[in-house]
Amino acid sequence: MIMRQTEQRKVLICIPTFNESDNIVPLVEKIYHLLPDIDILVVDDGSTDGTREKIIELTKQYSHLKPFFRKRDGGLAGAILAGFHYAFSHGYEWVLTMDADFSHDPHDIPRFLKLASEEKVDVIIGSRHLRGGGVRGWNWQRHFLHFLSRMYVTLLFGRFTSDFTNNFKMYRVDDLRRFPLEEIMLRMGPGFVGHTLLIYLFSREGYRIRELPVVFPDRQQGRSKMSLREMLIGSLAILKVRLSLKKLRSLSTAREDKVSQGISRQF
Numbered sequence: 001m002i003m004r005q006t007e008q009r010k011v012l013i014c015i016p017t018f019n020e021s022d023n024i025v026p027l028v029e030k031i032y033h034l035l036p037d038i039d040i041l042v043v044d045d046g047s048t049d050g051t052r053e054k055i056i057e058l059t060k061q062y063s064h065l066k067p068f069f070r071k072r073d074g075g076l077a078g079a080i081l082a083g084f085h086y087a088f089s090h091g092y093e094w095v096l097t098m099d100a101d102f103s104h105d106p107h108d109i110p111r112f113l114k115l116a117s118e119e120k121v122d123v124i125i126g127s128r129h130l131r132g133g134g135v136r137g138w139n140w141q142r143h144f145l146h147f148l149s150r151m152y153v154t155l156l157f158g159r160f161t162s163d164f165t166n167n168f169k170m171y172r173v174d175d176l177r178r179f180p181l182e183e184i185m186l187r188m189g190p191g192f193v194g195h196t197l198l199i200y201l202f203s204r205e206g207y208r209i210r211e212l213p214v215v216f217p218d219r220q221q222g223r224s225k226m227s228l229r230e231m232l233i234g235s236l237a238i239l240k241v242r243l244s245l246k247k248l249r250s251l252s253t254a255r256e257d258k259v260s261q262g263i264s265r266q267f
């Protein structure tokens with residue numbers, strides 16, 4: 001799928017990294033092989049395994065690659081937020097977030113771009129739960145935990161998308177600006193709570209959400225930073241968010257035109 005240069009220049013790809021030295025070089029090379037004109041922002045939080053040095057090396061070869069180095073304890077949600085702010089201040093139309101560990105297949109990126117250029121849409125989510133999508137290489141415990149977390153969120157909030165925790169998403173920048181992102185992404189609990197809440201608010205306010213089926217292979221290199229502890233803390237945080245739904249009203253700014261037209265999520 002060949003994307004026009006102009007389409008690529010509107011998009012910022014934001015990749016958060018923490019200790020991804022085995023993945024970052026092949027990942028960036030693969031993306032530039034597919035999309036030579038796209039801008040990539042790699043937000044690294046104090047990696048100690050040589051990831052930063054590799055990013056710096058890569059910038060010598062790829063002029064559209066931007067490094068953003070932060071302190072150790074930035075956290076995933078903060079890294080993504082940094083990517084959003086970068087997109088705000090540099091005039092991008094779209095920001096696409098993806099993991100560095102090849103769980104998000106670079107070959108899917110042109111599908112996101114194509115959909116954004118062809119349809120009126122505000123958020124595109126890579127979904128593992130649509131026909132054609134899926135996960136590969138998880139053990140039964142990981143499947144079970146994932147299943148439980150989906151059930152739990154669906155019970156609390158209803159079914160607003162088929163996949164709300166996958167970080168493979170593309171947002172229209174002007175829409176993102178309408179939300180108090182610090183409050184949503186940083187103050188509500190661990191990273192995935194903010195992700196879930198943000199998509200919930202997009203859905204509730206009638207923004208146009210589309211989902212694309214994606215296959216999510218488990219990481220081959222490096223270690224996951226998600227812990228059981230974080231999942232438990234997150235589960236309590238989500239319950240707290242649900243109990244304060246009234247307060248959430250002030251966390252979102254309805255987009256009158258879309259709400260009144262009744263254009264809502266499509267999946």
Ligand SMILES: Nc1nc2c(ncn2[C@@H]2O[C@H](COP(=O)(O)OP(=O)(O)O)[C@@H](O)[C@H]2O)c(=O)[nH]1
Binds near residue numbers: 020073098100224
């Ligand atoms: N910048 C930054 N990136 C992080 C942090 N924690 C995780 N990541 C990155 O976020 C992505 C997803 O993390 P991962 O450990 O694979 O989580 P999992 O897929 O849920 O197991 C990967 O690209 C990580 O390198 C962090 O604190 N800061």
Ligand SMILES: [Mg+2]
Binds near residue numbers: 099103219224
């Ligand atoms: Mg991962």
